[in-house]
Amino acid sequence: MLIEIKALRQELPGLCDIEPLALCELLASLGFPVDAVDTSNGATVFEVDVTANRGDVLSHRGLARDLAAKLDMELSTLPVTTLREGAALLPVRLESEACPLYATAILELGKAQGTPSEVQVFLGHMGASAKNLPPVDASNEILHRLGQPTHAFDADTLQGALIVRWAREGEKIVTLDGVERTLTHQDLVIADEAGAIALAGVMGGDSTKVTAATQRVLLESAFFDPRTVRATAHRHNLHTDASYRFGRGADPAMAQMARDLLVQRLEAWAGAKLVGAWTAGAVPPTAPPIPYNQTLLERVAGEPIPRLEALALLKRLGCQMAPEPGCLQVVAPSWRHDLSIADDLAEEILRLRGYAKIPSALPPLEGAPEPLSKDYLKRRQLASKLAHLGFCQTVTYGFVDPLESQEGNPQVDEQAWRTLKNPLGEEYSLMRGTLLRDLRDTAALNLDRGAREVRLFEIAPVFVAQPQDATTPIRECWTLALAWAGETGGEDPLTPVRKVSALAGKSHLIGVLKALDVPDAAIRAFERWPLAGVVGGAKNQLGWQFEVSLEAIPDAADRVIPAFKAFSRFPSVERDLSLLVKLDQGYRPLADAMTAKVRTSAREAFQELRCVDVFRHKSLPEGRQAWLLRLRFQHPARTLTSEEVDGWMASALDVARSLGAELRG
Amino acid sequence: MEPSLLPIDILDAQQGFPEALAACKDLDGLMRLKGVYIGREGSHSARLMELLKAASKERKRELGGAINVLKNAWEEALKARQSELEAARRQLATFGNTWDPDLPPPIPARGAMHPLNQLIDRLVDVFRPLGYHVEEGPEIETEAHNFDGLNIPADHPARGSADTFYFEKYPELLLRTHTSPVQVRTLLRLAPHIQEKGGIRFLAPGRVYRKDEIDPTHSPMFHQVEGMLVGHDIGMHHLKGTLAYAMKALFGPAAEVRFRPSYFPFVEPGCEVDVRCPLCGGSGCRVCKQSGWVELLGAGLVHPNVLAYAGIDSNIWSGFAFGMGVERIAMMVSQTPDLRLFFENDQRFLKTMGGLD
Structure with a gap:
């Protein structure tokens, strides 16, 4: 609302002694901050911000009236002669x-x-x-x-x-x-x-x-x-x-x-x-009177306020007091539609006294604080872990373009249930069912802008329509998505360049998921690994991406320090087995079969079997690759003898042979 | 010794020896030279030995002496050069086993938490010592929670489809326009236990949506952090004390707060809270528009209607609530010129603005 200072002073002559800058402060203290001051046309004009509840100050007279109450000044008399009314000339x-x-x-x-x-x-x-x-x-x-x-x-x-x-x-x-x-x-x-x-x-x-x-x-x-x-x-x-x-x-x-x-x-x-x-x-009847409540006033104010002072302030606002037995009633003036309960009166009294006068105190703790929720903690810890693992957290809008989200999500009917009625535009009309699309676009954008390596993650809800559920027809499912694209390494003499998009690059991302304790089953069940997008105008394989519901990731443990788990103090033995296996040999069946066999014989002494090197070269027999498997043994209660370890290794080799592998010479 | 005792070519070889020796830059070359001069077969010394064998008795003595001198000189010189070259090779080997630590080291990749999430977590940490925990609610809300329970009148313009996103198939559902519906949900849930819990206090961070076009200062999705406390005899002084503490914890001990009257339907009295400009300390700068203060949040005492909606008796219980825009604070503190940067997710921005905790 625009207010000309000259016209305001005509309504409240007492303002003539107040400089415009001081007037701005005064108005702000009443709840009407001045957004702009225009002095360009030979007058000072304020742009005053008025809250939605105060229709009564949307004029020079109205604002002057509020200032008059604050400053305890008199408004000028309106130069009006009341007309003598006659009969209606027109019905x-x-x-x-x-x-x-x-x-x-x-x-x-x-x-x-x-x-x-x-x-x-x-x-x-x-x-x-x-x-x-x-x-x-x-x-x-x-x-x-x-x-x-x-x-x-x-x-x-x-x-x-x-x-x-x-x-x-x-x-x-x-x-x-x-x-x-x-x-x-x-x-x-x-x-x-x-x-x-x-x-x-x-x-x-x-x-x-x-x-x-x-x-x-x-x-x-x-x-x-x-x-x-x-x-x-x-x-x-x-x-x-x-x-x-x-x-x-x-x-x-x-x-x-x-x-x-x-x-x-x-x-x-x-x-x-x-x-x-x-x-x-006729003038409509005034709103019902408001019971004056001194206790409430002092509770809101945080300090004793003399009743007389409070009532005087209300009177300055134009309120009238209607004393009734036992309870003082306050009648708001005809222009104050916003006053209806005792709390409103308390606000008015504090406003005229000035909010600066309100004392400051911390409320007492009345009950025991509750712990932070597991969901919040899990998200916070995940984000922190991923940041330390070199990933950048992204924040993207919750709505996406329905056309693009169809790839990998063909249930168009299902989409209708999570579509907005009045979106900002078609491209923002669908509440997303996956974070991967946004992550892919963000990865492509970063690569397009010259990033060599892109590591991103987002933690946000995705939306799942379940129209059969009347209470929650759209479920919000907190989800973690990761993407790794571009090329890694090459920044120093010790780390060679590797293209993340290469087939082996997927292992990098799986390693991260394991570091986050994402269960193997969730990793194995995931279908949409390759991260492909448009970079530099061409469609490319950019790297790898993954998405998992946060429910699948275990909560942080309840115990501050986990329960003690004994570890063996006896020497551990590592033995390597270099195998020639078929190029199409799956690692998991071979490893599982060998593990199962060795575990039956070595029992608690068996610790681990893992492949530590894969070698593929034309020097190897055609159709074969070499795997270096490392087995680790350690007994909880005694030192192992080399004979027993030899025996276990032999049995492991037997299993491998039965699956078509042979010992590499 | 008379030079004539020895053949001309040997004398030539002798003359060229020092130069040939000096020309040997490695052990292989030296071994070849050694072969030429003192090798078992075909070398200069081998030929001299043949000469000696064939020499007459009276010459043998003299010739033998000359040959020995010559051979010894060659052997010693070769040996000396050999040790020189071997020392040089050892030296090189030593160099090969060193590594200049000034070479660029491999640096573990640095990621970053998003600046908005970091700020939210920071606010949670700030309020944690006061006993606030985190409450969250869904982004898809009902009109009842988003508006009705917050004393927002049925014809309030914010309810219109020009301001609020609604769903095609569910007319009663909308994307929450503020985190305040979490107040309603939490009050409704905790109302039956409020006595035993000794009141309610929590922080509600989250994503909210409003139908604003995307531009440098507007976004259809942004973040808010809402705070609420319900207890006995809660007044404006408690709100002031709490926010004064929080702003000091957030911006440092010099932070001051200032209350100005304002209006929000779900509080009474309502106020806007300014904080002493954290960038200039109040002396006036571009961020605070020379006023020394920046507007940071809206707050007030919980409106009795909001408590009543949840079934809490406002004659016994009272409380305060406050809400702030996370992006607003982030932009103000960091002086980020464009809100869109927070949602564009350029890694360069994220790494500079977010970082690790």
Whole structure:
């Protein structure tokens, strides 16, 4: 909201001694921070940020009123002479509760004299251009000064009675902006007997607007229900100065006074003659009184506040006290629709005293703190581990392009259940069922930008539709995804360059998963390893990726220090077995078979079997490769003899031979 | 000795010996030279021995002496050169076994936690000593949790499809627009046990969604951290004390907080909380727009309607809540010029901004 300092000082002369900068601080302390100060047009104009609950300060008078309460100053008297009302010159029928009060007047305009130049300048500062039509400009000026929107119709265009009613479904009106709007039965309109002539509290109609040729005007100064005005403004995307103020709650007690001021201005500016003024309806009853609660006030404030001080502050805001037996009742002023409970009063008292005065204390710990949740800890520890393993954590949006996610996820029907109704765009319309696509795109982006090696991970929920479950039709499943792409090594003399995308590169990623305690079964079950994407315009195999539900990863152990596990203090024996195996020999069946055999004979002395080298070369017999298997033995209770180890090795070799392997000479 | 005693070619060989010896740069060359001069067969000394055999008795003595002198000289010179070359080879071998530690070492790959996650974890650590634990809720919420339970009126513009993402097949579901529904869920869950637990206090970090176009300061998805405390006789002074502690823990002992009145439907009184600009310390800079203060969070005392929605008696229990935008703080502290950098995930950005914990 724009506030001209000069006009503000006219409402509250006491402000003349306060510099604009100090005024900014003062306004911020009241809850109205000044976002910008414009001094470019020979005046100081503040752009004041007003919270949605304070319709009462959306004008110079309103803001001055709040400042006056804060500073304990007097507002200037409004130069208004209350009109003597007469009989209705035109029937005004209020058919909806959304308009309880409609003050009006008819004037005959004299020889147009035009809007005074200082008013034109003021309207310019308000971001509105003066039309030099006194009825329009005066109405605008009163809106910015007093916060009461008013409207002037060309009285000679009206046909019959004025009716404030709900629009008929599909009824049409061309508003002042020249747009034809189709109304619903939830739009409140001002109508004459021919049809709607204004959208109540939002905008007038084009057919009844005041022009330079207008000779008689009918003025409107009414009160409209805030919800109705908000809904209509929203429905028609028509946000006007009037709808802004009515939508946040105007002061019903201001309606007649604003009409009177408008009449006075037209008399002065346009030589207008009042034909008659009258009011339909009445000021709606004030909200029920609020019980004053000293205990609550002091609890909220955190310190004792003398009751007299508190009541004086409320009085400065315009509240009235209605003492009742046992309980003091506070009646909020007609412009404060936001005050309804004792907590609201406490806030007002603290606000006027200044939030800076609120003391500072830590609340006592009333119960035992709860531990951090396992899920949170697991994610945090995983992220930390992966960062230490050289991976960068990414954060991407939860929604993706439905087309691209179909690769590897062909259940298009299932997608419909997790599709947004109003996405930012088609490419952001599907709640993702996998993190891999985003990870792949991020990897490709990094490679495209010249990264040699890309190691990424993301921990985020993926969304699984389960329409049969009424309580949770879309399940959120926390998921970890990793990607490793580009080439590794080559940065120093000791680490050779290896392409991650090479077949063997997958082992790097599997190693990471094992370091994270991802179970073998989850690793083996995973189907989508190759990470392919578009880099530099060409489709490439970039590396390897993996995704696993966090549920599959074990929680951090409950014990701070795990239970003691005895380890053998006797020497451990390592023996290597160099085997020639077929090129299509699977490692796991061979290793499993050998392990099983050796374990039956060596029992607790068997520790481990692992392949430590793979050699493929043309010097080997055709169709064969060499595997160097290392077996480790260690007995928990004694030193092993070389004869028994020889025996176990022989049995291991036997198994290998039975599977087609032979000892490499 | 008279030179004439020896044949001309031997004399030539003798004359060329020092030069040939010096030309031997390695042991192989030296062995070849040795073969030529003093080898068992075909060498100069072998020929001299033949000469000696064939010489007359009276000449033998004289010739023998001359030959011996010559042979000894050659042998010694060769031996000396051999040890020289062997020493040089040993020297080289020693060099071969050293490694210059100034050569670039292999450095373990450095990853990074995302800066936003790091900041969230940091906030959890800051509030942990005050007894806050972490509560989380789903990103897909109901209108009831996201709006109704938070005292947000039915016609509030934030509920519109211009601000909030809704689902095609489930009109009642939406993507949460703030982490505040976690308040509602947690209050509802803990309300029956609030007495035995002695109140409620927790932090709710998470991802939230609003229908904002993507630009340098807006993102349709961002992160919030919400905090809530419910206890007996909780007032604004408790909120102030808590946030003053937290900001000091986050930004250092010089951090101060300032409360300004504000409005959020789910708190009463409501306030915005500014912190003394952590970049300039309050003397005024670009980040705080010369004001010395930066707006950091919204807060207030829990509205009685929010407690009532969860079935908690606001005559007995009261509390406060606060919420902050993680990206906002991250951008402010780091002076990152563009919000999109946080979601683009360029490794160079992540490694500089995130890092390890």
